[in-house]
């Protein structure tokens with residue numbers, strides 16, 4: 001398909017436009033970059049490069065819009081010329097179904113040419129997922145001032161847990177502890193006690209990492225109920241306690257127990273699982289007493305049996 005001769009006339013007959021018109025980069029001299037002057041003044045330029053290129057008189061200059069050439073898109077040249085005063089191509093016909101539809105133009109010279117569909121820059125790319133919709137139900141409600149203050153409130157009664165004594169100039173003088181030295185194990189509102197210095201949870205964690213033998217045994221042993229009952233922490237004996245079948249030496253942990261030594265002693269020499277679970281099922285005793293494991297609780301040994309026989 002060839003363009004109409006009326007606007008084809010300014011091109012050299014022997015030169016296809018795609019070969020002669022520079023399609024990339026800025027103009028290298030002061031010529032017009034519409035391609036007309038370049039093509040028509042080339043011979044003069046080759047003879048005298050200093051001559052300013054001029055359009056030939058055959059160029060229609062009165063009121064005719066010069067088609068703009070786009071980079072590497074010969075088809076765009078044709079579509080640009082369609083918007084001018086040039087007559088449209090003879091095929092397809094103006095009232096044909098091909099023009100009415102959005103199908104690409106069918107060329108008699110070859111397969112249909114797919115025109116790039118211009119996309120407005122403010123519309124999303126269709127192959128991408130749309131952004132998620134924000135629903136009010138998906139958002140967590142902010143805590144109300146009442147709930148926030150209740151959860152963050154410092155206990156109003158008793159000493160502060162794991163802290164030093166309150167200063168004497170405390171605004172609430174009636175709750176201030178006497179600065180007498182050793183901190184008493186006074187339960188607070190949650191039943192926690194004031195641990196003596198050097199017995200914080202962090203101190204216990206450091207002691208567990210120290211490598212000291214906290215179990216009191218050189219290797220894990222089988223503990224019978226009678227052995228457990230004997231090691232109840234009284235008369236200088238160690239305090240053993242069973243939690244879910246494992247026997248722990250709770251003796252070194254006694255001064256570190258946030259609930260107080262007395263509470264912990266209630267489970268000495270017996271199975272403390274039920275007591276433990278009643279008070280603080282969220283506490284991970286396997287981690288906290290990992291270095292205190294003595295062994296496992298077994299049923300009472302028959303007389304004469306040994307550990308080897310049970311293997």
Ligand code: HEM
Nearest residue numbers: 190191192258259263264266267272275276279283285288
């Ligand atoms: C050897 C096993 C035990 C370990 C490792 C242990 C550990 C702990 C820990 C870490 C806390 C602080 C909990 C917190 O701040 O949320 C605590 C508190 C407490 N524990 Fe234990 N405990 C043990 C056994 C027991 C037993 C047998 C009792 C009672 C018979 C007991 C009674 C308490 C009480 C009353 C508190 C204070 C209240 C509380 O924090 O909720 N504990 N214990």
